[in-house]
Amino acid sequence: MWFFLLFKLVTNLCRDHSLNGWAKALWLIGVIVLPHMGVFIYLVARARTMGERDVEQAQHREAERATADGRRPIPRGAPSPVPALPFSLLLVSSGAWGCAEEDVGLQTMAGQGW
Numbered sequence: 001m002w003f004f005l006l007f008k009l010v011t012n013l014c015r016d017h018s019l020n021g022w023a024k025a026l027w028l029i030g031v032i033v034l035p036h037m038g039v040f041i042y043l044v045a046r047a048r049t050m051g052e053r054d055v056e057q058a059q060h061r062e063a064e065r066a067t068a069d070g071r072r073p074i075p076r077g078a079p080s081p082v083p084a085l086p087f088s089l090l091l092v093s094s095g096a097w098g099c100a101e102e103d104v105g106l107q108t109m110a111g112q113g114w
Contacts, residue, residue, distance in 0.1 A: 012050050
């Protein structure tokens, strides 16, 4: 647990863009000279920004993963095509929806941002 916390602190310190190089060096020296006290003081002083950087990194990683997969992130509040799915399956299975209707339906759904 101690090594995990120490590793987390050092990686977080390196990711912090609000501190300059000298401040980062002082924090590292403090953690090396007084390990337990240095980590405790760092956690008390900078815990809030640690969480913010973790969330920011997770969002950035998810956006990179989505673009690498060819997906685009779905904005919050965007309409979902899921409610229309059972109805369209019913139309296809009953034979009421042929190829021409399917093309029009797909164009309509694409026009609505689905």
